[in-house]
Amino acid sequence: MRRPDARPLYVQVEAILNDRIVSGSWKSGQAIPAEPELAAELGVSAGTLRRALARLEQRHLIERRQGRGTYVAQQTSQQALGQFFRVRNLAGRPVDPETVITAVTTSPASEEEARRLRLAPGEEVHRIDRSRVFEGEPRIAERISLPAAFFPNLTLPLAPKQLGTEIYVHYRNAHGIIVVQAEENLSATAATEADAAILGCPVGTPLLLIERVTFDAAGRPVELRVSRLDTRAHRYAVEIA
Amino acid sequence: MRRPDARPLYVQVEAILNDRIVSGSWKSGQAIPAEPELAAELGVSAGTLRRALARLEQRHLIERRQGRGTYVAQQTSQQALGQFFRVRNLAGRPVDPETVITAVTTSPASEEEARRLRLAPGEEVHRIDRSRVFEGEPRIAERISLPAAFFPNLTLPLAPKQLGTEIYVHYRNAHGIIVVQAEENLSATAATEADAAILGCPVGTPLLLIERVTFDAAGRPVELRVSRLDTRAHRYAVEIA
Incomplete structure (x- = not known):
C-alpha cells in the first residue's frame, strides 16, 4: 500500500496539473477546463484549485487571459x-x-x-x-x-x-x-x-x-x-x- | 477638490499601510492590528486588506508569524x-x-x-x-x-x-x-x-x-x-x- 501523500493538497493538485502539461495531455496554447469543472473532477475546493493554478501561473506554465479563461502557456x-x-x-x-x-x-x-x-x-x-x-x-x-x-x-x-x-x-x-x-x-x-x-x-x-x-x-x-x-x-x- | 484615486483599492490600502511603516507610526517589530479590526478601520473588505498585506509581505515590510499574528518586519x-x-x-x-x-x-x-x-x-x-x-x-x-x-x-x-x-x-x-x-x-x-x-x-x-x-x-x-x-x-x- 502506498503511504498517503504528506504534501499540502494544493501542491499535490499542482503536481497533477503540471504532469498534464509536461506529458502533453494538455497542449501548449490550449484552454484548460473551467475552474468549477476542474475542481469537481479533482475533488478539491475552489480555493485549493486556485492556489495550485496560481503556482502554475507563477512558473509560467499557464496564463490567464482577462475575461477569456486560462490557457496552457505557449512559450514564445x-x-x-x-x-x-x-x-x-x-x-x-x-x-x-x-x-x-x-x-x-x-x-x-x-x-x-x-x-x-x-x-x-x-x-x-x-x-x-x-x-x-x-x-x-x-x-x-x-x-x-x-x-x-x-x-x-x-x-x-x-x-x-x-x-x-x-x-x-x-x-x-x-x-x-x-x-x-x-x-x-x-x-x-x-x-x-x-x-x-x-x-x-x-x-x-x-x-x-x-x-x-x-x-x-x-x-x-x-x-x-x-x-x-x-x-x-x-x-x-x-x-x- | 481632489480627483478620485484611480488605483485599485488594494493598492491604495497598501500605500496607506506603507506610509504608516515608513513614517514610523507603525514601528519595526510591532504587531499590527488584527485583520477584521484593520479592515473595519479602513472601510475595506477582508479580501482587499489581505491582498494589500500580501503585497507588503512580498516587499518584506511585514511578516506573518504562524499562529501569532502579523508584525512590522524588523530588518535584521x-x-x-x-x-x-x-x-x-x-x-x-x-x-x-x-x-x-x-x-x-x-x-x-x-x-x-x-x-x-x-x-x-x-x-x-x-x-x-x-x-x-x-x-x-x-x-x-x-x-x-x-x-x-x-x-x-x-x-x-x-x-x-x-x-x-x-x-x-x-x-x-x-x-x-x-x-x-x-x-x-x-x-x-x-x-x-x-x-x-x-x-x-x-x-x-x-x-x-x-x-x-x-x-x-x-x-x-x-x-x-x-x-x-x-x-x-x-x-x-x-x-x-
Whole structure:
C-alpha cells in the first residue's frame, strides 16, 4: 500500500496539473477546463484549485487571459527572452539577439557537465557552440550542453538565423522539454584567443562569465550553458526585491 | 477638490499601510492590528486588506508569524544579507562578510551619482569606501554614495567590525530609511592598482563590477553602490524562475 501523500493538497493538485502539461495531455496554447469543472473532477475546493493554478501561473506554465479563461502557456521567443535573457544596453534597454550556431557535436560528458547535469559517467551530451549578435556585433560566445537522452535526434541548423525562434521554444516543440527555471553563477574572466576571434575584442578583455543550469517543469537539469558576455557596451541586469 | 484615486483599492490600502511603516507610526517589530479590526478601520473588505498585506509581505515590510499574528518586519542583518547579498563560494554556499570602512567623505555629487540618485546639480552625497572580507580574504572593494539630504549627520565608525550590523539596518535604525528594492547592472572590469591593493590580486585581474541603485519603501533612490568582486574563489548567484 502506498503511504498517503504528506504534501499540502494544493501542491499535490499542482503536481497533477503540471504532469498534464509536461506529458502533453494538455497542449501548449490550449484552454484548460473551467475552474468549477476542474475542481469537481479533482475533488478539491475552489480555493485549493486556485492556489495550485496560481503556482502554475507563477512558473509560467499557464496564463490567464482577462475575461477569456486560462490557457496552457505557449512559450514564445519573446516570452523566453523576457524571462531568461538579462542583457541590456547602456541605456538600460533590452536587446534583440540573433543566433549563429557554429557547431553541434555529441560525445561523453566532461566531469563538469556530468556533475551539473547529474549524469552517470560516460553518458553523452550534445554540445552546441554558438554566438549571439546584437546591436550589430557578436557579444556572447557560448556553449550549450544537453543530455543526449533528453534530446534524441537533435538537429539544429548550422547557419545564421535559420533557427528563427529561441532555443527554449525548440526544446519544447521538438523535444517536449519545458524549461521553467534556471540557476546562474556569474564571475569575471579574461577573453581567450577563441573568445577574441568570436567577439572581436583584444585577448585579455574582461568578460562576464555566466554559468547556467536550466531545469524543466519536472525539476530535472536539462541544460548547462556557459556564456561569455562582452560588457564593453552591455550589462547583465538583476532586480532584487 | 481632489480627483478620485484611480488605483485599485488594494493598492491604495497598501500605500496607506506603507506610509504608516515608513513614517514610523507603525514601528519595526510591532504587531499590527488584527485583520477584521484593520479592515473595519479602513472601510475595506477582508479580501482587499489581505491582498494589500500580501503585497507588503512580498516587499518584506511585514511578516506573518504562524499562529501569532502579523508584525512590522524588523530588518535584521541576516534578513538584509539574505535579500541583497548574492555572493556564494565555489561550493554554492553563502558567505558571511565582515566590513571594513576606510573612508567617509561628503561632497557634491558627480554627474553619474546625480543621474542615478536623481539629484539636482550641486547636491551633496556622502561616500563610504569600504571592503568586505569573507573566508579570510578581502573580496569586494566598494563605494557607497548616499544623498546627504536623506542621511543628515551620517556617522559611521571607521574601524573594522565596529558596525556590527549590515548597513541597511543602520539606514533604518539611524536614519529611518527602509530599503526594499535594488536594481543591479553587472559587467566585467580589470583590477586597477587601487583594487589590487585592496583585494590582493594582480593589476588587470578580471573583476565582477556590480552597479546597484537601491530604493526605499517610498520608491526613492537612496543609495548608489559600486562593488568590485574578486571572483577567483566566489560567484554571484542568480535564480531565474
